[in-house]
Amino acid sequence: MYHKKRYQLPLAMMLTFLIITGCSAYSRSAPQESSPAREIRAAENKQNRQNQHPQNNLSPIPSILSESYRGIFEEAVRTDTTDTLETAARLVERIGESGYxxxxxxxxxxxxxxxxxxxxxxxxxxxxxxxxTIFSVEYSGGLTQYDLQADAGELSVTRSYYHFEDGELKQKNTCTYPADFWEYTEEGYLLFCGSYFSQEYYIYAVNDVTACTALRVEPLDEEYRQMNRKYILPVGYGLNNLFLTDWNEQDIGQLDVYDLFDKLYLLVWGEAVPYRMDENLGVGAVYRIPGEEFEQVIRTYLHIDRETLRSKAVYFPEEGVYEYKPRGLHEAESADVPYPEVTGCRKNSDGTFTLTVNAVYMRNNTSKAFSHEVVIRPLEGERFQYVSNRVIPSQDNFDPVWRRERLTKEQWEEFYGEN
Structure with a gap:
């Protein structure tokens, strides 16, 4: 069952939403300058623009790599596997054979x-x-080359992007900038961040482009990587708080069961949740989902009784359905979200095991925004359940600034009107 509520969305807010969703996750704008400062800034950068576009005297390394790249990439195109981990791993290995x-x-x-x-x-x-010189393999046929020069503790970066076309790596753009920040972290990451002028971006945002990069240098145990891909990455830190708050099976605390429904639906059914926001951004969509369907998704991965689950959601016992409102415009989160990395595992006496996980937050220049412990209960076959999560206390922990809670009943009615 589906209901819609409508309100007039301000034009300025709609434009803001379009700009936000159109921004790349790999760049961000610097603080805006006054109009005179912008003109001066543009004039100062006029000469520097020559360094922001392909030059003939750049390193010919990618042309050397094109031949070794070709066989792997053409095979990936034939088998429709260009964006897979296996293809990326083969390309990384092939570049390594050249010594880089x-x-x-x-x-x-x-x-x-x-x-x-x-x-x-x-x-x-x-x-x-x-x-x-270090290379980063993209999952779309692209290759980024970083030429790093260090002197007196300062770091200069030349970043060149190539894409595989017509049997060779073709240079698409390049830029050179000083790193405002760089660090080789205890977790084994090389982090660097700086800004550079881009004519296209300047016209769009009247700002320089800020580029932050995180490259894991130290190897990570393959077993930890597999655990991460199976248990942690599918849920992650965006649009849910499963790994952002403390909870256990006796007290699920502040877990948002609606966000969990969105995330776990894909794991249970192999497709995204079908209950989506209305195409009209000014319309609030309301669904009523059969209780059995909603509970099956949540209880497949969490050992939680029906009474507790119903107390954490809007449930209509007479009809046996849950009210469900998909996230809308006012509940959109930032695209700058950390990614998880399993760094440890210990087995427990009850058959469960505890994973230690770091949140790598490239946009905040840290390879450990916070750490947390996730207890997993393995079941028959490949099945498992999440048992608990605990954020490890530290004065250095970052707040989850990307997180946006769902609208309260009062807020929803303010934007969309009463049910």
């Missing part, structure tokens, strides 16, 4: 020739002069 450090852009594959990157980081940290 390489990793995938999502840090899901251990870096090859990482010892060269470690040596560079140590020299740079010591204030020595050092150079390094």
């Amino acid at each position: 450090p390489a990793v995938d852009c999502q840090n899901q594959v251990n870096m090859v020739n990482g010892d060269r990157a470690v040596d560079f980081c140590r020299q740079a940290k010591a204030g020595k002069q050092a150079e390094l």
